[in-house]
Amino acid sequence: MKPSGITLPRIVVSSPYICQSCQFLSIRGRRTSIPKSARFASTSAPTRNPPSPPSAGYASLPSRRLVSVSGPDSTHFLQGVITANISPGTPYKSGFYAAFLNAQSRILNDVIIYPDGKGADSWLIEVDAKEVERFAKHIKRFKLRAKFDVRVIPEGEQSVWSLWGAGMGLDGDNLKEGFVGYVDTRAPDMGTRLILPAGKAPEVDVQQCDESVYRVRRYLMGVAEGQDELIRESALPQESNIDYMGGIDYRKGCYVGQELTIRTHHTGVVRKRILPVMLYGMDQEMPKALVYDPDVDLGVEGIARETNIARFNQRGRSAGKWLTGVGNIGLGLCRLETMTDVHVQGEAGGYKEGNEFKLEWVPEGGDTQNVKIKAFVPSWHLNRK
Template sequence: MSPTASSLSIMPSRSITRLSSRSNYICQACQSSKPKSVARRLYSTSSSGLPPSVSSSAYAHLPTRRLISLSGPDSAHFLQGVITSNISTATPRLTGFYSAFLNAQGRLLNDVFIYPTGKDGTSWLIEVDAKEAEKLSKHIKRYKLRAKFVVKLLDEGEMNVWSCWRKEEWKKHSMVSESGEPRDGDISCDDTRAPGMGRRLILPAGLKPEEEGLEESDELAYRIRRYMKGVPEGQDELIREHALPQESNIDYMGGVDYRKGCYVGQELTIRTHHTGVVRKRILPVMLYGKDEPVPETLEYSAHNLASGIPPETSIGRFEKRGRSAGKWLAGVGNVGLGLCRLEIMTDTLVHGEPSSYKKGDEFKLEWTGDTGADANMVKVKAFVPSWHLTK
């Protein structure tokens, strides 16, 4: 069976249109003042940027994710006080959902998916970065105090996390009943972090998804799709105790409920939402050679320019001086994610303030090899995903 590439629409960095009044990219006054004819001219979408090797309908096992079990009558009450999503009795959860744990200073500890494993709110599975699972398990045990629930870090492979995606929309399929709830025994959820991310499914060891029309793929294909959509995951990309939820797009990815009551880290998160300015966002970036033209669309190539770039390498202006424009986070091939200063790397407006970006501006990553003698440099271009502009 020959797989086909899925179409991903990415806004180039020069696009600033159709931003809602809630957006941190542009103020309502600036939005309303833009002529509609200009807005239409500024629109541009990419052709399919995925290679043929990444199937448009597939499933992949995610060994980089691991599960923690919480069970007991106080488990929901505890979670309500430590995560950014709302699981109060007024908003019961029947399927899994995306959320985050913060520290007291409002910095990100872990991005997670949380799945109810029963309908009474007393048992849950927390999906987290596998490298951070033991640390998060100890964190929960430390702060549960006398709460009545049991914390268990599941053995690797005891239960596995799968991502399933298909070209067409998910409608009726084996994972859910006609009412939209998981079928008995299923542990799954829609991956709502970005359009087209598909669904996540938890299965016991030895089982695979039984979805018709999906072929088996691997985690590399899943990573490429994530990077093309601008979706960060895990603490290699969301730096523990440094990343802010808004800068990490946790809010855009549906992981923050601003109407929720008190939880750990809420004060800074709410203050940033109402009075702060989010000047940095994690964006998809594309690498290209110093003699190559500036790319107009985000397209994946297996040419591994990302190999060897140290995490958090500073992004600088090409042949210009100035403050750091952002940080490299992770990548594969020629695509990846960067924490980008919006007013420098894109011409989007931040709360109506003028952007310093000018057409033709280019940016670079420079680093030395393991020996410290070899200097390396590639150019880097940031793109604003279209789904950011609808938030």
């Protein structure tokens, strides 16, 4: 089966909002505004950046691991500790997105939970690979007398894949019979997650990519993943877009961390959100569209996580914090009223068209570096308010 190609029009927008098509523009093959003398940019020397994502492809995700939770009390236990609704007795054909919170409503782990096909109370939980052992210990610590087993799936047993493009083994809103996976509804066109035996790849006739290409796709869409981006015991679910990505059910009963989460929902005040950002040189014009250029290297690997985003040539409080990136794009936790024209209840509304922002950092053993940074609000944020 060969999925049909996806035609993505070249659209440029003039506001902080971005559409799903223009966020995949590549500037290969056309003139750019990057001057040859730009301090941090090079279009001739090879870089370590991944290529632009193809319109259809698939990638193995070694950054994600699986934990098996199975037994008669597993569903009831999970219902009390995750933000999504996993009502006992409800049949699930595919996976769903959720988060584990601590008592202060801070994110412990973002997860995707899959029915593994072995029974109504048998689940696979996908979690950040760096956190998998701590995550399993956390569940075991709080299970008390509940009757279920917890097992970390060895890397040599099962693996996680992401597929994107037309088709890809889907049947309407559900996976086809026999698949263990998840129609990735966190953002439009995110594709599909599949759980396969280790050593086996999806049987699709499209380009296989490195996980770094999948990461570029996520950044362009503004989808954070894992505790390098959703900082453990620090990130709040709404600021991390867990609500917009369908991971919070506000009608379910009590769960750990519900109090502040539901209060934030009812007050309607979320002042900061994780947004896709684009970096550009200090002597360059402000970009009008979110564009990934694999040939531009701005040294993002040297920017420490949570580096402050400051106003350019203006005083004022921090406009946000840098989270992660590659090449000339990344993710930032951005103060909406400061960096975008989104209106937040109770805020002064300090953003003005043309305002610019910067990152300043000192790489190890080097001199102070500066780049400008612009935030973009994905169109799917507006559709899910």
